[in-house]
Amino acid sequence: MIPPAAANDDTTRDFLAPVFAQYPLEVVSAEGVWLRNARGERVLDLYGGHAVAALGYGHPGWTEALTAQARSCNFQTNAIPMGVRVRAAERLVRFSGLDFTSVFFVNSGAEANENALRLAFRMTSRPHVAAVEGAFHGRTAAAAAVTWGADRWYGFPRKPFEVSFMPRGDLAAIATQVTERTAAVIVEPVQGLAGAVDLGQPYLAALRRRCDEVGALLIFDEVQCGLGRLGHPFAANL
Numbered sequence: 001m002i003p004p005a006a007a008n009d010d011t012t013r014d015f016l017a018p019v020f021a022q023y024p025l026e027v028v029s030a031e032g033v034w035l036r037n038a039r040g041e042r043v044l045d046l047y048g049g050h051a052v053a054a055l056g057y058g059h060p061g062w063t064e065a066l067t068a069q070a071r072s073c074n075f076q077t078n079a080i081p082m083g084v085r086v087r088a089a090e091r092l093v094r095f096s097g098l099d100f101t102s103v104f105f106v107n108s109g110a111e112a113n114e115n116a117l118r119l120a121f122r123m124t125s126r127p128h129v130a131a132v133e134g135a136f137h138g139r140t141a142a143a144a145a146v147t148w149g150a151d152r153w154y155g156f157p158r159k160p161f162e163v164s165f166m167p168r169g170d171l172a173a174i175a176t177q178v179t180e181r182t183a184a185v186i187v188e189p190v191q192g193l194a195g196a197v198d199l200g201q202p203y204l205a206a207l208r209r210r211c212d213e214v215g216a217l218l219i220f221d222e223v224q225c226g227l228g229r230l231g232h233p234f235a236a237n238l
């Protein structure tokens, strides 16, 4: 039986699966860098929701663009051509300043990583991926397989491919773990959930060199550190 909602009680969590422990902060609205809690108090947000709110909350240009698109057409499948999608892809390629020619839009970071890993397996036909200790890449089967410490909550009976984790900054581990059996190395250039840990340019350059040596792909997961958050379009620009 569905329990009755408590009258005027919008804090009830009865309908949410109790998956995540909850912080003692109930956000009812936000503007700029400020959150407002249920008691009407302002709270300075130094977190930006995993850096998702990189422009701050309620940025007028962003809000206006979303509103205009929602009014004009809120969804069409990828199989229906839409000018706005083509323009967004072109803007992203140009913004990146990288040697990209095309974009594949997905719905989440985990999905992006799943697809990047899939490409690496298809391109190399190899069985192994090297990831870095402390990394977070998402909660789906392949993304969680390369997430450090995911065994506590992984849930699937087995990982879909071979994975090994390299200690951060350990150049010797790169040499032993990234081999001709490695389809890809996946790395957050600045690890987000690990606590904003900058792996540093020399370490990333060593990964690049070793991947080139053995013919593996190097996947930069910039879900949290990309899109201008490092002062450059992406960490890959550095």
Ligand SMILES: Cc1ncc(COP(=O)(O)O)c(C=O)c1O
Pocket: 050, 107, 108, 109, 110, 111, 136, 137, 138, 139, 188, 192, 193, 221, 222, 223, 224, 225
């Ligand atoms: C670095 C990184 N990669 C991947 C993900 C997964 O993204 P999503 O939650 O959109 O699947 C996150 C989410 O916090 C992340 O921080």
